Amino acid sequence: xxxxxDGLMVLLVLLNLxxxxxxxxxxxxxxxxxxxxxxxxxxxxLSWDQGISGRLWFIAAASVIIRGVIFPQLLLKALRQxxxxxxxxxxxxxxxxxxxxxxxxxxxxxxxxxxxxPETPHxxxxxxxALSTILIGLFVIISRKIAINQxxxxxxxxxxxxxxxxxxxxxxxxxxxxxVLLDAFVGVFVMTIATxxxxxxxxxxxxxxxxxLKG
Amino acid sequence: xxxxxxxxxxxxxxxxxxxxxxxxxxxxxxTVLAGVCAVVAAEAVATxxxxxxxxxxxxxxxxxxxxxxxxxxxxxxxxxLAVFGLSSVYAWFYFGxxxxxxxxxxxxxxxxxxxxxxxxxAMALVLISNNLGVVWVGVEAxxxxxxxxxxxxxxxxxxxxxxxxLIVCSVGVAFAFIGTLLIGAAAGQAHLPAGDALLWTxxxxxxxxxxxxxxxxxxxxxxxxxGTKAGLAPMHNWLPDAHSQAPAPVSAVFSxxxxxxxxxxxxxxxxxxxxxxxxxxxATGLLTLVGLVSIVVAAAFILFQRDAKRLLAYSSVEHMGxxxxxxxxxxxxVFAAMFHVLNHSLCKPLAFFSAGRLGxxxxxxxxxxxxxxxxxxxxxxxxLFVSLLALIGVAPFAIFMSEFLILKAAVDKGDFLVMAIxxxxxxxxxxxxxxxxxxxxxxxxxxxxAPAQPLPIEKSTLIEKALVWAPLGLLLxxxxxxxxxLRETLTQASGIITGGx
Numbered sequence: 162x163x164x165x166x167d168g169l170m171v172l173l174v175l176l177n178l179x180x181x182x183x184x185x186x187x188x189x190x191x192x193x194x195x196x197x198x199x200x201x202x203x204x205x206x207l208s209w210d211q212g213i214s215g216r217l218w219f220i221a222a223a224s225v226i227i228r229g230v231i232f233p234q235l236l237l238k239a240l241r242q243x244x245x246x247x248x249x250x251x252x253x254x255x256x257x258x259x260x261x262x263x264x265x266x267x268x269x270x271x272x273x274x275x276x277x278x279p280e281t282p283h284x285x286x287x288x289x290x291a292l293s294t295i296l297i298g299l300f301v302i303i304s305r306k307i308a309i310n311q312x313x314x315x316x317x318x319x320x321x322x323x324x325x326x327x328x329x330x331x332x333x334x335x336x337x338x339x340x341v342l343l344d345a346f347v348g349v350f351v352m353t354i355a356t357x358x359x360x361x362x363x364x365x366x367x368x369x370x371x372x373x374l375k376g
Numbered sequence: 377x378x379x380x381x382x383x384x385x386x387x388x389x390x391x392x393x394x395x396x397x398x399x400x401x402x403x404x405x406x407t408v409l410a411g412v413c414a415v416v417a418a419e420a421v422a423t424x425x426x427x428x429x430x431x432x433x434x435x436x437x438x439x440x441x442x443x444x445x446x447x448x449x450x451x452x453x454x455x456x457l458a459v460f461g462l463s464s465v466y467a468w469f470y471f472g473x474x475x476x477x478x479x480x481x482x483x484x485x486x487x488x489x490x491x492x493x494x495x496x497x498a499m500a501l502v503l504i505s506n507n508l509g510v511v512w513v514g515v516e517a518x519x520x521x522x523x524x525x526x527x528x529x530x531x532x533x534x535x536x537x538x539x540x541x542l543i544v545c546s547v548g549v550a551f552a553f554i555g556t557l558l559i560g561a562a563a564g565q566a567h568l569p570a571g572d573a574l575l576w577t578x579x580x581x582x583x584x585x586x587x588x589x590x591x592x593x594x595x596x597x598x599x600x601x602x603g604t605k606a607g608l609a610p611m612h613n614w615l616p617d618a619h620s621q622a623p624a625p626v627s628a629v630f631s632x633x634x635x636x637x638x639x640x641x642x643x644x645x646x647x648x649x650x651x652x653x654x655x656x657x658x659a660t661g662l663l664t665l666v667g668l669v670s671i672v673v674a675a676a677f678i679l680f681q682r683d684a685k686r687l688l689a690y691s692s693v694e695h696m697g698x699x700x701x702x703x704x705x706x707x708x709x710v711f712a713a714m715f716h717v718l719n720h721s722l723c724k725p726l727a728f729f730s731a732g733r734l735g736x737x738x739x740x741x742x743x744x745x746x747x748x749x750x751x752x753x754x755x756x757x758x759x760l761f762v763s764l765l766a767l768i769g770v771a772p773f774a775i776f777m778s779e780f781l782i783l784k785a786a787v788d789k790g791d792f793l794v795m796a797i798x799x800x801x802x803x804x805x806x807x808x809x810x811x812x813x814x815x816x817x818x819x820x821x822x823x824x825x826a827p828a829q830p831l832p833i834e835k836s837t838l839i840e841k842a843l844v845w846a847p848l849g850l851l852l853x854x855x856x857x858x859x860x861x862l863r864e865t866l867t868q869a870s871g872i873i874t875g876g877x
Binding site: 344371 | 442510524539540543546547554560564
């Protein structure tokens with residue numbers, strides 16, 4: 162089952178770059194949702210040959226539903242409430258963002274090739290893509306001003322960490338995995354409520370203007 | 377001796393979780409505040425039993441090794457309950473005052489009760505979990521549960537602080553998860569069965585065989601990740617905002633234990649990394665560096681601070697740095713650092729209590745306005761004065777003793793550069809904070825036109841007096857004479873960090 166996994170990784174890279182190029186927040190939310198659904202399928206593909214246990218089906222289903230359906234619904238609702246459509250002036254422009262996205266990919270391939278990491282199949286592609294996804298998530302958090310976009314960046318980072326976990330650790334105990342998923346779920350929930358309050362209090366969602374506390 | 381006593385550890389999670397749910401059903405703000413105190417008291421009893429079992433019979437294990445309580449975690453658990461106990465009683469007075477003024481609705485009260493007890497449960501989960509993955513889940517849960525405690529009273533400032541806290545700490549703690557995964561990968565290489573791969577006790581047994589390069593990477597991620605939550609510089613910039621904007625009882629818990637619970641995670645991983653890298657002091661060296669940076673950065677900001685709660689927040693950065701430095705230096709420093717955890721967690725809540733009540737009274741936390749507070753509000757003004765003295769390390773309070781021991785550890789090690797930087801940082805903080813402490817006691821309020829009617833001398837109840845003087849008395853007593861059981865506890869706890877049996 163090598164080709165589907167490689168295909169999935171390429172898809173993830175393309176979605177990341179597309180996210181970096183998009184200014185419409187609804188489109189960004191949908192891209193991150195697509196990433197979530199794709200990643201939910203990844204553990205199934207990874208252990209296709211060994212046979213898939215009921216536990217794995219359950220976690221994959223939970224992951225797809227939470228990342229692919231619930232998160233985007235929460236975020237779209239927050240967008241409607243705050244009444245913002247697009248990020249007009251990010252700190253880093255959209256074309257430069259794509260260049261930086263490609264650069265993170267190159268850096269990730271170079272870094273991973275130099276690290277003494279355990280030998281497992283598929284790693285050649287999984288690890289660098291995971292690392293570059295984490296870096297792109299971080300970049301989105303830093304370079305975008307609208308609070309919802311920062312939540313999306315956080316989600317992209319979580320997606321990267323999820324791939325990293327699948328690549329590095331053979332079998333994370335189900336309880337831990339569910340705990341992590343639950344934390345991500347509550348995290349996004351809390352963040353969207355926070356954006357709601359911010360947009361009501363300040364009448365905008367510009368995290369850049371949250372800068373009165375200093376020193 | 378290892379005991380399988382799951383009945384001792386389960387209540388630690390069940391009591392706060394149930395309490396949090398019950399708080400959502402109570403019908404008046406006063407009953408919520410009373411309910412919180414009752415639940416924390418029940419949790420204290422459960423903690424007392426578990427801690428007693430650990431020190432009488434050795435580590436307690438439960439739930440097939442997923443829960444594990446040894447001297448290090450039991451010691452932290454006891455401090456957690458002390459901080460929450462004091463702060464819950466204080467919350468009764470603090471929010472009681474707001475309720476009379478009509479600023480504390482039932483909705484707010486219920487939210488406070490549920491999140492307060494929920495975060496107590498999450499911190500207990502961090503301490504009693506043996507699985508590093510569950511520890512991480514607990515730390516992230518504390519971030520999410522405490523975020524809305526910061527903006528209990530919604531204002532532009534508190535929302536800004538909450539958003540910063542939420543994003544910075546979530547991203548930071550995500551780094552710690554990468555570190556956890558790397559440790560899991562190393563365990564897989566050492567052929568630990570998948571189910572055991574993240575259990576701390578199993579990792580400790582095989583630590584010398586773990587891949588040193590992977591563990592080094594893991595430690596860097598953990599230090600950055602949990603260090604963000606612990607407020608270690610240069611990852612500290614969420615901290616002063618959150619501490620200054622949160623209501624005082626919440627700031628007290630943030631400073632008194634939230635930071636320590638994250639630092640505890642770093643301390644847990646330290647012996648694993650040291651054993652895997654061959655005990656050459658690689659990880660402790662990093663910790664020393666981060667500790668020194670924190671002390672210096674905090675000192676620089678304290679020098680120009682005018683807001684009482686921000687000053688206390690930077691002082692927390694300093695004290696977390698001191699604890700990290702002590703552990704990094706090794707030897708008697710680890711013992712002293714553990715002692716410092718207790719001292720700081722007793723003293724800092726008290727300082728926030730005082731600053732909070734003075735803030736309610738004067739309507740500001742500006743230190744210029746608070747000058748002379750000890751005259752019109754003897755109890756809380758006096759509390760602020762004495763707790764500031766204790767915090768900057770005036771003898772014979774216990775903080776002086778632990779800082780002195782850490783200095784001695786630096787001298788023992790022959791690390792005179794570290795010693796010099798540490799001393800310089802302490803002196804700057806000493807002078808800068810002393811200025812305000814003296815002003816609080818004897819100064820004249822500079823920036824406020826004298827009120828038409830002078831504020832009446834406050835009357836305080838016996839419990840409020842006990843809230844101020846009991847921790848101070850304890851600090852004084854422990855500073856003058858350390859009882860044997862405390863010495864034994866500290867020795868055992870520091871033994872676990874240095875990788876002893």
